[in-house]
Amino acid sequence: MTITVSTDISLIGHLMRRAAFGAPASELEALAGQGYDAIVNDLLHSERHPRLEEDLLERYHSEHAGDLSYQWTSSRWLYRMINTARPLEEKVALMWHGTFATGASKVINPPSMNAHYEMLRDYGLGNFRVLLQKLSRDPAMLFWLDQQTNHSAAVNENYGRELLELFSMGRGNYTEDDVRACARAFTGWTLDQVIPRYPHGYYPPRFVYREEDHDHGLKTFLGKTGDWNGDDIIDMIVEQPATASFVARKVFGFFVSDEPDNAVISDISRSFQQSGYEIRPVLGHLFRSDAFKKARFKRVKSPAEFVAGTERLAGAHREAHQFGLDGLSEATGLMGQQLLNPPTVEGWHTGREWIDSSFLVQRVNFASDRLGNPANPGIASVIERIASDRTTINPDDLIEACLYEMGALEAMDATKQAIKSELELAAPLDCSQHGRQEFTGITADVLRLIASSREFQLA
Amino acid sequence: MRAAYKGLVKEKTMTLAQAQSTSGQAESRAYPTLLRLGHRYETTLGQLNALGRLRGAVDLILGNDGWIYVLNRGSELPAHARLRIVRLNAEDQGYDREVAPDPDKTPAAPQKGSLAAPVMGVLDQDGVFFVTDEKASTVNMFKSTGEAVGWWGETGTGPGQLEGPAGIALDGDGTLWIADSRNHRVQHFTRDGRFLACWGGFGSQPGELNFPWGIAVDPIDGTLVVSDWRNDRIQRFSRDGRALMIIGRSGTGAGELNRPSGVTVDHHGDIYVADRNNHRVLLFNRRGLFVETFIGDATLNEQGIQRLMGNPNMLRQRDNVSDLDREKRFKFPAAIKTSADGLVFILDAGRHRIQVYRKLCRVLRADEVDAPELHLDPMLN
Numbered sequence: 001m002t003i004t005v006s007t008d009i010s011l012i013g014h015l016m017r018r019a020a021f022g023a024p025a026s027e028l029e030a031l032a033g034q035g036y037d038a039i040v041n042d043l044l045h046s047e048r049h050p051r052l053e054e055d056l057l058e059r060y061h062s063e064h065a066g067d068l069s070y071q072w073t074s075s076r077w078l079y080r081m082i083n084t085a086r087p088l089e090e091k092v093a094l095m096w097h098g099t100f101a102t103g104a105s106k107v108i109n110p111p112s113m114n115a116h117y118e119m120l121r122d123y124g125l126g127n128f129r130v131l132l133q134k135l136s137r138d139p140a141m142l143f144w145l146d147q148q149t150n151h152s153a154a155v156n157e158n159y160g161r162e163l164l165e166l167f168s169m170g171r172g173n174y175t176e177d178d179v180r181a182c183a184r185a186f187t188g189w190t191l192d193q194v195i196p197r198y199p200h201g202y203y204p205p206r207f208v209y210r211e212e213d214h215d216h217g218l219k220t221f222l223g224k225t226g227d228w229n230g231d232d233i234i235d236m237i238v239e240q241p242a243t244a245s246f247v248a249r250k251v252f253g254f255f256v257s258d259e260p261d262n263a264v265i266s267d268i269s270r271s272f273q274q275s276g277y278e279i280r281p282v283l284g285h286l287f288r289s290d291a292f293k294k295a296r297f298k299r300v301k302s303p304a305e306f307v308a309g310t311e312r313l314a315g316a317h318r319e320a321h322q323f324g325l326d327g328l329s330e331a332t333g334l335m336g337q338q339l340l341n342p343p344t345v346e347g348w349h350t351g352r353e354w355i356d357s358s359f360l361v362q363r364v365n366f367a368s369d370r371l372g373n374p375a376n377p378g379i380a381s382v383i384e385r386i387a388s389d390r391t392t393i394n395p396d397d398l399i400e401a402c403l404y405e406m407g408a409l410e411a412m413d414a415t416k417q418a419i420k421s422e423l424e425l426a427a428p429l430d431c432s433q434h435g436r437q438e439f440t441g442i443t444a445d446v447l448r449l450i451a452s453s454r455e456f457q458l459a
Numbered sequence: 460m461r462a463a464y465k466g467l468v469k470e471k472t473m474t475l476a477q478a479q480s481t482s483g484q485a486e487s488r489a490y491p492t493l494l495r496l497g498h499r500y501e502t503t504l505g506q507l508n509a510l511g512r513l514r515g516a517v518d519l520i521l522g523n524d525g526w527i528y529v530l531n532r533g534s535e536l537p538a539h540a541r542l543r544i545v546r547l548n549a550e551d552q553g554y555d556r557e558v559a560p561d562p563d564k565t566p567a568a569p570q571k572g573s574l575a576a577p578v579m580g581v582l583d584q585d586g587v588f589f590v591t592d593e594k595a596s597t598v599n600m601f602k603s604t605g606e607a608v609g610w611w612g613e614t615g616t617g618p619g620q621l622e623g624p625a626g627i628a629l630d631g632d633g634t635l636w637i638a639d640s641r642n643h644r645v646q647h648f649t650r651d652g653r654f655l656a657c658w659g660g661f662g663s664q665p666g667e668l669n670f671p672w673g674i675a676v677d678p679i680d681g682t683l684v685v686s687d688w689r690n691d692r693i694q695r696f697s698r699d700g701r702a703l704m705i706i707g708r709s710g711t712g713a714g715e716l717n718r719p720s721g722v723t724v725d726h727h728g729d730i731y732v733a734d735r736n737n738h739r740v741l742l743f744n745r746r747g748l749f750v751e752t753f754i755g756d757a758t759l760n761e762q763g764i765q766r767l768m769g770n771p772n773m774l775r776q777r778d779n780v781s782d783l784d785r786e787k788r789f790k791f792p793a794a795i796k797t798s799a800d801g802l803v804f805i806l807d808a809g810r811h812r813i814q815v816y817r818k819l820c821r822v823l824r825a826d827e828v829d830a831p832e833l834h835l836d837p838m839l840n
Contacts, residue, residue, distance in 0.1 A: 055689070055736070056670070060576070060593065062533040063515030065791040066507070067808040072534075179657035193780050196773035199506035200810045236557055301773060321623060321641070323594050325574060326534050 008032055012039060013408035014296045017459040018255050018289060019088030022309035024378060040287045044125070046086030056320035061119065068202045070104035073114040074329035074339035081308035082317050092279065093117060093122035094304055095254040100135055100167055101347035102144045104340050106123045109140070109194065111204035112193035113340045119196035126130075127245060128277040129238045132168065136230050139191040139205040145345070150183060152215040157183040164237070167346050172241035173401075174222065177292050181219035185228040188214030196426055238277050244269040255286060258351035263293040276304070291432045296459040298356045303335035305459060306363055310451070311404055314370040315378025322356045336361045355457065364452045371406070372448025374440050378394065387431035395425035402446045411455045419449045464570030484643035496819035498742075498803065500756035504547050505529070505812040506763050513545060513811040517723070518794045518805055520581040520588065522546075522603065527804065527813065528558070529762055530577050531743045532591060542590065544605060547813070558605040571597055572610040576775065579673070580627040581720070583650060589635060591624040592783035598624065598637070598652065611652030616642055619654030626721070627687065636683055645674065645685060647695065651779040658700025663690050666702035671717070673722040673794070679745075686719040686728055693722060693732055693743070706747040708732065721794030721806070723802055726819070731803060733792040740792055740805055755807065757814050769834060788813070 015036070016023040020043065032040050052184040057079060058065075064072040081090045097120055104113050104353070107221070116138050123131045124406050136159075140440075142148065160183030164174050174182075191205040206332055220229045220297055222236055237243055248268035249260070256264065268286060275281040286292050301309065311317050317325055332339055336359045338450055342348055342397070355363075374380055382405040386393065393401070399416050403409040431439040450456055504527070505513040515532040522528050531543040544558040560574065565649045576594035583589065587608060588601045597612035598621075623641035631635060636653065639646045644659030645668070659668045669689035677684055682703060683696045691709035693716070694702055707716040717736040724730050728745035740753040759767070767774050777783075790809030797803050803816040 059672075059688070059718070060516055061672070062791075062793065062808065063534060065793070066514070066811055067809070068507075068514070068533070193776055195777050195780050195783065195786055196767070196770075198508060198770065198773060199759065200757070200786065200812055202508050321594060323667075399791045 001126055007245040008036070009404075009412070010296075010408045011036060011293060014293070015039060015043075015287060016087075016275055017301075017309070017407065018292075018299075019091060019283070020375070021081045021091070021305060022312055022407050024313050024315075024382065026381065028291050028408060037288065040284060043287075045270065046089045046110070046125075049085035051086065051326050052080060052084055054320075056205040058431075060321040061325065062109045067111050067114070067203075068092075068201065070110045070113045070340045071329045073110060073117060074332070075325050075327075077117060077339060078304065078328040078332070079317060079320075079325055081304065083157075084313050089121055089125060092283075093121035094129070095250065096120040096124050098302075098336070098347040098350070099250055101342035101345050102138075102141050103237070103342050105217070107140045107143050109143075109197075109202055109205065112140040116358065117340060125280045125283075126278065127449055128272075128279060131279075132234045132238065133231060134161075135167070135208040135232065136145070136186065136189060142189065142191050142207070143205070147186065150187050150189070151185075152213050154188045155180070155183050155187060155215070159183070160186055163233075166345060168237045168246055169242040170246045173240065178221055181221040181228070182233050184215040184219050185221065185233045186230045188212070189230050189250075190393050219244070237320070241273075246274045247279075249271050251279075252283060253350065255283070256292055257295045258300060259298065261291065261433075267291070278368045285399070299456065299459045300351055300457055301331040301459045302350060302354060303337035303347070303359075303363070304339055306335065306457070307332050307366065309459075310370050313375070313378050314376040315381060316370060316376055318377070331366055332364070335359045342365055353438060360457075363457065367451035367456060372444045374444045379444060379447060381445070383440050386434065386441060386443060391430070391432040392428040393431050395420050395426045396425075398425070398443065399446055399450075400427060400449055402443065406447070406450060406456075406459070409450065409455060411450070411453060415453050415455060419446060422449060492823055494821040494823055495742055495750065496598065498751065498753065498816040498818055498823065500758075501802070501815040501817050503757045503760045503763075503812050503814055504765075506546075507765065507811040509762065509766065512584075513808075513813070515545075515795065516808045516811065519796055519813060520582050521634050521796050521798055521804065522582055523584070524586070524603070528580075528582070528588070528602075528603070528811070529796075529806070532577050532696045537728070541554075542577045544601070546603075550743070556767045558601075558603060560601060560605050560607060571595055571612070572599065572607075574599055578625045579627050581635070582629050583629060583633065587650075589627055589629075589650065591627050591637065593623040593625055593640065596621040597624060598648075612687045618657050619646070619648075621646070626800070628674045628683070629678050630680065631678070634806045636674050637678065638674045638685060640670050640672065640688075643668045643670065645671065645683060645700070656699070658696070665705060666694070666696070666700070668694070671742050672720045673726045675722050675730075677724045677728060677745075678726050679724075679728045682726050683689070686720055686732065688718055688720065691716045691718065692721060693747075694728065704747050706743050707732070707741070707749075713752070714741065714743070716741070721792075723797055724796045724801060725797040727820075729818075731795045731797065731805075733795055735791050735793060735803070738789045738791065738809075740789065740795060744777060753789070753805065753814075753816065755792075755810075755814055756789050756816075757787045757810065757812060761810075 009032055012028050012031055082288055084090055100296040102116055119134050119138055123134050145162055146156050147159045155178055161179045165171050188210040190208055192208050194205045195203040216227050218225055221228055248265045251268050252265050271282045271285045337348055386401045399419055403411055429439050499694050500840055504794040511779040516529050517532050518530045520528040529545045542560050574592050576592055578593045580588050580590040580592045586603055590599045596614040597610045599606045599610040602608055614669035621639050624637050626638035627637045635648045637646050641662035644657050646657040649656040670689050671685050672688040673686035675684045685694050687694050693706040695704040697703055714735050719732045720735040721733040730743040733739045734741050742751040746749050789807050794806040801818040805814045807814050
């Protein structure tokens, strides 16, 4: 039987790769009954679903009770990406993590890195003004950009500069005087001294505002003069058209395509301003747009998306006690994205830069290992689904069926032909119980080769 | 055991040691049997780093050789040993060497006979540790030197098979009771792994269990006390599995529990529970009445002081800390053990240390109390 991929399933597969972390065909079919708009609504209003219960996860990883490593926070984050009923929340946190890049290489305090990521998750879908307010009070961010040394009598411009350049308006939309005024407005915004980690481990730092260390002098920022404090600056920043463009470019690059499209970016920017700087309606507008629906397989998956998506297809790490969760953060690191430890304040270089010879080998090895293993529950399920209503299948149909099961993937004819050649597939395959063992092995090999394909790298 | 902790039993003001000769009478007498004076914080053992560090600590065992053994679980990465046993000397707070199973044998995935995720352990009279592994679903045996001497455990749901064994308790007859966690039951084995009995089953009704964690044998009557982890309660069972008592319920208030882990019963029958996710330890009496809460009183020990004295930056930073009170408190206490000398050892897992308390009480003679029936009604006086 030839499987015909319906437009709806294919579109839902696209939505789930972008707004979530991918889904196998079995999940897409279950979603299809809701209709596209309802799925978008459900993704946007994730608060309707409870967050994951993590007591079992914490129990089976009780060695991390001391919260000693940001890698554990990364692995737990990946576990959430794989299992959460609120995938867009985690996805948006990932987007903002790449934007407000803060790293454990300097912030040597895992509890504060965890709090930083959870702040991005908790506020990432809300109002951008609130997000910047939270960001400016986040101890990890403040330490990352030296706010603890920004005093009224000795201004440190680091946070003020990056707030304008990398976190909102972008270079060319402000002057050096604005940077100075911004930094002065944030004097006194700092964190308290944590209890040193020796001898009994880490304590999370807390944000404090030191009125006595705040510069109350007049400051001129973007042409307005007053005794501005940090929140006044944020109010002025979010109203700038440049900020709307900045947010729109970030949203486009993360959810739509690696190649910019100015018309679509302008549309997102307008939507952002009309919404009163709310992220959720912007994404709703975007996901329903033709530009989004047409932009299939236009993005290279980031390592975190790649690992979480692959594990979802493999059906792995659905149980809290499964061994190997710690290895997931290591896996994304080897692919060039060590979560909670970006290389610089600029974050990661994305798109095609995710693919170099070393990273690609890691990606292919990881995915082919997971998807080519019929012992993984997701793969066993795929094999059963393909074999369930037939006794034989020809090679072309098997390849199409595997692509469909992996989330309605699309592959070039050359790729399909290469899989057939590599596995020397010609005659129909016996997928009855009699031939099931051989069929299982061949199907796993097809999945392994799909996982190695160019198409599987794209979302 | 007394000799083992002589550094901590120098104080002679407590009456508990005197009471030991009479404690055996406790089971036969009606309440009250104890005049409770409270618990006194004694000391803190262990630290995050340096030799003997407690990192990923999951359980502690009071050895009969004068040492406290702490099971430390490494991370899952293959490069990390999955079990380090650290010996602590309570007398001078120094550390002896680590007793570490061969890290080269650490598996990249759960394997029978090679530890993947140690949970809890007991020590038998022959000096052999029995350590549960909740991912390989085995019981592994080690000498105190770290040398592996065997393992047993078949994965599954049938009688005698294990799925995620957690708590383990040594019975007076030398057999082992195991909280077979993912099978939601308790199993009884000989030390060489021969199946004797099992009871329990998933649920929240009396006698049913939901991912049990710790288990202890009541030294007075041999009943079993089990941390019914996901039901947020403690259950007491007869040896043939009849539910005798339920202690606690979900919550954060007095006597309420939030995912209890380790549990132990001292020789008065008092039940100490690691109320793990409430970051505290609760004490219940034999009748299940809530008695007392411990939230942690840690102080810096000599190793901690040396660590800070060797690091001027941290010394200066510490002087600028607001609210050092936080440093005293428990973070995910995991396990508790009591000694015959009245010491209570609490593994403060999230803070890489053990906090030690002394139980203060006076055992009452029969002629010192009124007849129990006079106390049936609450009175104000």
